[in-house]
Amino acid sequence: MTTLSAPVESIPAGPRICSLLRVARRHPLAFVGGGLLLLFIVLAFTAPLYAGDPLNMDPFRRLQPPSAEMWFGSDNLGRDVFARTMFGAKISLIVGLTSAACAALAGLLIGITSGYNRSFDNIIMRVMDCxxxxxxxxxxxxxxxxxxxxxxxxxxxxxxxETPSVTRLVRSVVLSVGKRPYVEAAVCGGARLPKVLWRHILPSTIPTLMVQGATVCASAILLEAGLSFLGVGVPPEVPSWGNMISSSHLYLGIAPLTVFAPGICLAATILAVNLLGDGLRDLFDPRSRRRG
Incomplete structure (x- = not known):
């Protein structure tokens, strides 16, 4: 006996496009920032498909101007600046996104512990202050x-x-939510601590954590570039925006693209992350929208 199943209805492309345009119109910062960040991610992780070799050195082609073969010219060691810029985007994004995720997770756990269990609050906060x-x-x-x-x-x-800033923010949210009537009612009703944290405390921290995560990601990308510029970040042979600026700033007058290319990409990436963070803030907290 054969059972006929009803066909699964799919949402037409028209309404989906209209919904996307409606979201873009209501939250342009999140749309522009997210789109620009997504573009950088795609360009960074597909760099081996279209960019050249970022490590190949040709001493006879040092500090060459842009050409059809090397779009951004070459650096002081004859390496392709365009290839190194695209491969450097991958390093910055990996460090920024991973550091933001780790800091957000650690700050969430420590902040919830500090905000809900007041016996550890003073010790944890003093460590964060230090x-x-x-x-x-x-x-x-x-x-x-x-x-x-x-x-x-x-x-x-x-x-x-970056963990202390996330911890303090999560703690403040937990202290505020913990005093609300529905949380107190759940505690008085005999709900266990894991259930209270999972169903009432944690959902209230997620929007704030997402907005703070965007700020931490931008700060991490900038900090990675600064540490690489000082020589204590990624190894010098690894193409990263900080390493490129550090090794080429002495040749700014001869080959400006060796500094401007990674510098502009770094600024554009941080701008995209900050726009995404502002858009998420407006999305989760309509009262914070700027009125023109």
């Missing part, structure tokens, strides 16, 4: 210096530097 009192660049340099330059240790260092 970390925040140290300049982020100096703290990151000290942490990276323990094992030497490397992407893994750089992500760990930036995550530790």
């Amino acid at each position: 970390l925040m009192s140290i300049p982020s660049v100096l703290l990151a340099i000290a942490l990276v210096s323990l094992t030497g330059p490397g992407i893994g240790m750089l992500i760990v260092a930036i995550s530790i530097v």
